Amino acid sequence: MLEKTSPLVLYHWPQSRAAIARWMLEEVGVAYTIKTIDITAKSHPNAELLAVNPMGKLPVLTHGDMIVSEVSAICCYLADRFPEAGLAPSIDDPRRGPYLKWLFFAPGCIEPAVIHKTMQWPEGKRAMLGWASYDEIVKVLADAIGNAEPWLLGEQFTAADVAVGAQIRWGLMFGTLPKRPEFEAYAARLGERPALKRQMELDGA
Ligand SMILES: N[C@@H](CCC(=O)N[C@@H](CS)C(=O)NCC(=O)O)C(=O)O
Incomplete structure (x- = not known):
């Protein structure tokens, strides 16, 4: 069972779609840490990134043992996991x-x-x-x-x-x-x- 309070880590590079995931994290208002991945480096995609996303792309969010990539999936996950932030209509809402x-x-x-x-x-x-x-x-x-x-x-x-x-x-x-x-x-x-x-x-x- 994944604890809600497990650490949230965003694999991030500012000039990339990862900035959208960071915006979402800021909207949610939870604590998170950043793991900077330089996607312009010769070593990209490095083994650390490939271990969490075989596509070798950013963003990736980990929440304890849970791994989610793809910007919209990350936004969806965060909104559902932290409903108190009010960033998604509930499952029984027609919206x-x-x-x-x-x-x-x-x-x-x-x-x-x-x-x-x-x-x-x-x-x-x-x-x-x-x-x-x-x-x-x-x-x-x-x-x-x-x-x-x-x-x-x-x-x-x-x-x-x-x-x-x-x-x-x-x-x-x-x-x-x-x-x-x-x-x-x-x-x-x-x-x-x-x-x-x-x-x-x-x-x-
Ligand atoms: N479909 C992915 C696209 C992710 C993506 O293309 N990220 C780019 C940065 S904006 C990336 O990691 N590029 C590095 C590479 O392809 O090697 C999403 O929506 O998250």
């Missing part, structure tokens, strides 16, 4: 469906569609792509974020806002998403989150 949808939509649809477009890959067969076209993704996102009052699920800020919000912030920062007013207003609201400010300060971002 649980949209919550999970957005958590998976971020890495499963937004990210690949943005990379697809940025890399100028051939269009491909829509039915075979798991993420539809960039224009469709932007439209779906703009509708959802335009109606976010102020967050994706309404009043409650959740882990889904961390996962989707990071995609929006990075998309605006790198110019891979259009500077639509809905996106900019949402990014500005996210920028006011004390947890995000702490993560950025801690990571020197």
Whole structure:
């Protein structure tokens, strides 16, 4: 049985998706330690990282003997493990469906569609792509974020806002998403989150 008070360790490199996991940890407000993994080093991926993630990628979170990688899975895990932080609707809440949808939509649809477009890959067969076209993704996102009052699920800020919000912030920062007013207003609201400010300060971002 995993103790809730077991040590939390984030395998981290600031200029990477691990920054999203650190933001989530700051939202939860629990104590954690950082294990810095230099993904730019010649020795990368080192044995220490491969032992917790055979993909050799960050972020990875360990909680005692429990190991979880993939940003959205880490966000989901933390929100469920520390429900007192109020970052997920409960399992019997009807908003649980949209919550999970957005958590998976971020890495499963937004990210690949943005990379697809940025890399100028051939269009491909829509039915075979798991993420539809960039224009469709932007439209779906703009509708959802335009109606976010102020967050994706309404009043409650959740882990889904961390996962989707990071995609929006990075998309605006790198110019891979259009500077639509809905996106900019949402990014500005996210920028006011004390947890995000702490993560950025801690990571020197
Ligand atoms: N699908 C993974 C992607 C993780 C990922 O690609 N991380 C990058 C940093 S942003 C990484 O570790 N790159 C090092 C490498 O591929 O060797 C997630 O969402 O967590």
